[in-house]
Amino acid sequence: MxxxxxxxxxxxxxxxxxxxxxxxxxxxxxxxxxxxxxxxxxxxxxxxxxxxxxxxxxxxxxxxxxxxxxxxxxxxxxxxxxxxxxxxxxxxxxxxxxxxxxxxxxxxxxxxxxxxxxxxxxxxxxxxxxxxxxxxxxxxxxxxxxTMVNRLTDGVMATDRDRRIVLANPAFLHLIGYHGESVLGRLIDEIHVSDQVREMIGQTLTMPSDEFTEPTEEIACSDDSGERIVRAKCAPFRGRDGSTIGTITVLNDITALKEFDRIRSDFVSMVCHEVRSPMNSMMMQIKVLLDGLAGELTDKQREILGRVSEKMSGLTTMVSELLDLSRLESGLIANEKSAVKMNEILREQVSFHAENGRRKNITIELRQPESLPPVLANQRNMEEVITNLVTNAIKYSPENTTVTVTATVENEYVRLSVQDQGYGIGADDLKRIFDRFYRVNDQNTRTIVGTGLGLAIVKSIVEAHHGSIKVSSTPGSGSTFTVLLPLVSI
Structure with missing residues (x-):
């Protein structure tokens, strides 16, 4: 045919x-x-x-x-x-x-x-x-x-160096409650916008060319539909010579999420209070017993109470980490991001954890160039990522091994990897390694104390920074966790 x-x-x-x-x-x-x-x-x-x-x-x-x-x-x-x-x-x-x-x-x-x-x-x-x-x-x-910007549900506005508006999508105008004539070409001070947004734009325009910070604010406002909470972020827009030629401001309506977060936080706080109080009380009573203040203990009794104390301490840690994870996953913590130099963070973290490694005769090696381009991140979050990965590498490695921390530049990302010579992770466990509460349970790891939340926290932080994390591992040959974090775009 x-x-x-x-x-x-x-x-x-x-x-x-x-x-x-x-x-x-x-x-x-x-x-x-x-x-x-x-x-x-x-x-x-x-x-x-x-x-x-x-x-x-x-x-x-x-x-x-x-x-x-x-x-x-x-x-x-x-x-x-x-x-x-x-x-x-x-x-x-x-x-x-x-x-x-x-x-x-x-x-x-x-x-x-x-x-x-x-x-x-x-x-x-x-x-x-x-x-x-x-x-x-x-x-x-x-x-x-x-067309793409106008279809976004988030509000986007761009201004030039003179604070004149060169772009404002319908979502932005709706979020600030503006429904008048075109705002293009008008000064930001001529339209109804919050003082916080004006201050953020002014701060961004005067930012030195060798710095890159993303001011973030949560702004409460009201209109005909009622109270509203908006998260605002402002970033500098720079020319080829690195000078600031304008700003880009993004608004997100987080009213519903804030309400959900409030309800969840109230629930978590209640649970934490109800759980922590009796746990702290029991921990104190166990300490009294272990200190011999209630009478002499046999070796067997002391062993049993020591195990109970260890488990109670693990539960306390889990409650704290669960609270941290719920806040991270809500995406509502307005962590201000700036241009973070990973060289300094890596040196400090490797030095800090070196003592933990020495207790098991584990050497921590740091391999990185003299200078890495900055990433747009929250410094405390980055420290938490490195801490979790290095601590896990030490915890799940046998004595007399090496943990290698490497940093390089890969395309538009900083590539961080933490490689150990530990017990390794099986193929079935690799699929769930970043799930909450999931822990590898085999003859090598059965006695290692943990909550199963550390890697879930790391994954949430990395994704909140528009990065990615992956793991490769072979049982008996160690594991390598690799993180990609986007460079500061100027």
Whole structure:
């Protein structure tokens, strides 16, 4: 059975208009440019050219400057008003510097003096077509970006260095309760926006070029729909030389999440109170017994109470970690992020945990370049990530082994890895290693105390920083945890 072959879509031919009162020039231009595959239209004077421009769009217009009734300069003004993206080439027999400068000031792209050769015409038109296509690509990209930003449910606003608004999507205007005329080109102080947002923008604009901080605020506001809580973040937008040329502010409506977090926090707080109080009381009573204040204990009794005390301590740690994890996963902790230098954090963490390693004759090696580009992060969170990974590596490794901490740059990320020579993780356990409360349970790890929340906390922190974490492991040969954190984008 014969199948229909779909027609190949042919590229759209560029349309060129030649406006000149000399028939010889018009005909020569049409002949040369038609041979190049362009669609060429002709106008015998300025009036006819303006009429054609009003009826359709041309990619390139060649216009003679000196024509009766309507000059090329007047035609150029009509083009700039009706089709600002059209590229205009001036044809002139009076190719003086003054004429050229005037034409450029009024928006001409280039000029070609009479008489000109076919090669000169082809060259100047080819350059104009290339420029026109670049403008179209920019316009298409801007259109796509504008459509994408306008469809976002989060509010987005961009300002220039003078605090004038260059972009504000409908979600942003809705979140600040603004429903008036267009805000584009207006100063941020001229529209109804909170003082916190104004201060964040001012702080961001005056930020030194060698710093990168993302101010964050939670703002309470009200409108016809009632009370609302908005999280605002502001970041500098920088040019090629690193100087700040504007700001980008993002608003998230977190009202429902805050209410959910309040309910959950109340519940967790109640549970923590109800659990911690009796646990602390029991821990104190056990300590009294272990200290012999209630009478002498046998070795067996002391052993049993020691185990109970250890388990109670583990439960206390689990309650604290569960509370930390619930806060992290809610995404509502407004941790202010800044440009964090991972070199310093890694050195400090490796030095801090070296003593824990020495207790098991485990050496901690740090491999990193002298300087790493900064990542946009919360420093305390980064310390918590490294602490959890290094502590786990020590805990799940036998004596006389090495833990290696490595930092490198990989594309647009800082790549951190913690490699041990420990017991390793089986394939089935690897699938669930980041689940809450999940712990590998085998003959090597059965006696190791833990809550199963540490890696879940690490994963939540890394993902909150738009990074990723993965693990590779072979039983008996150790494990490697790898974290990718995005670099500061300036």
């Amino acid at each position: 014969k199948q229909d072959i779909p027609a190949v879509k042919q590229p759209v031919r560029s349309k060129i208009l030649v406006v000149d009162d000399e028939p010889r020039i018009r005909d020569a231009c049409r002949m040369v440019l038609s041979e190049q595959g362009f669609e060429v239209a002709l106008a015998a004077d300025g009036n006819e050219g303006v009429q054609m421009i009003q009826q359709e769009h041309f990619d390139v217009i060649l216009v003679d400057l000196m024509m009766p009734v309507l000059s090329g300069f007047e035609v150029l003004s009509h083009v700039r008003e009706a089709h600002p993206d059209t590229v205009v080439i001036v044809i002139t027999g009076y190719a003086t510097l003054e004429h050229s400068i005037n034409a450029m000031k009024r928006g001409a792209f280039d000029f070609i003096p009479k008489p000109f050769t076919p090669d000169q015409l082809r060259a100047v038109v080819a350059k104009a077509i290339k420029y026109n296509r670049a403008l179209q690509d920019i316009a298409d990209t801007n259109s796509r970006l504008r």
